[in-house]
Amino acid sequence: MAFSTNGGGYRSSRRGNPALSEINVTPFVDVVLVLLIIFMLTAHVLEFGIEVDVPKVRPVKESAEQEMPVVTITKDGVIKLNADDVNINDLPATIRQKFAKAKGVYVRADKETIWDPIAQVTAELGAAGFQVNMVTQPEDSSSKGRR
Numbered sequence: 001m002a003f004s005t006n007g008g009g010y011r012s013s014r015r016g017n018p019a020l021s022e023i024n025v026t027p028f029v030d031v032v033l034v035l036l037i038i039f040m041l042t043a044h045v046l047e048f049g050i051e052v053d054v055p056k057v058r059p060v061k062e063s064a065e066q067e068m069p070v071v072t073i074t075k076d077g078v079i080k081l082n083a084d085d086v087n088i089n090d091l092p093a094t095i096r097q098k099f100a101k102a103k104g105v106y107v108r109a110d111k112e113t114i115w116d117p118i119a120q121v122t123a124e125l126g127a128a129g130f131q132v133n134m135v136t137q138p139e140d141s142s143s144k145g146r147r
Contacts, residue, residue, distance in 0.1 A: 055111040057136045068133070069099045071125070073109040077117040088120060092128035104131035 071091065072080040079086055086094050095102055105125050109118045122132050 053110050053112070055136055056138065058138070067099075068104050068106050069095050069102055070106045070108060070135070071095075071121060073107070073113050073117050073121060075110045075112050077113065079117065079121060088117075088124055091121070091124055092130070095125075095128075095130070102130070104133055106133050106135050108135040 070082055071086075072082075074080070079088055079091065081091065081094055081098070095105060107118070107121060107125070125132050
């Protein structure tokens, strides 16, 4: 049996043309753009673990910031110490256990939270001897004249 390489066929018509060795970049660019869009959409979620929309107030004189525990009250009334769920009855003891030198506490509450859990937490912390500091957002200067 003998084979001839001079004959016709598909490969013989391409004999004079060199092989195409360029990389097709289009699929790579498509994948990169999709990943970029995904990261852009999810980047704001990674900023904070607990979503709380605090009320806006006029700014007051800021004191030197200290390392104090943050008690967060969500819309549902769930109480968290930094990122951990905590029972309101165990709150002062848990703060003293985790933050031995803490004299004050920051309280962040969503602006849509009903007043009852906020009042209970501030009363409990005040009775335990902590200075309670409410976390708010400063108002925009453009909205000051519209009251």
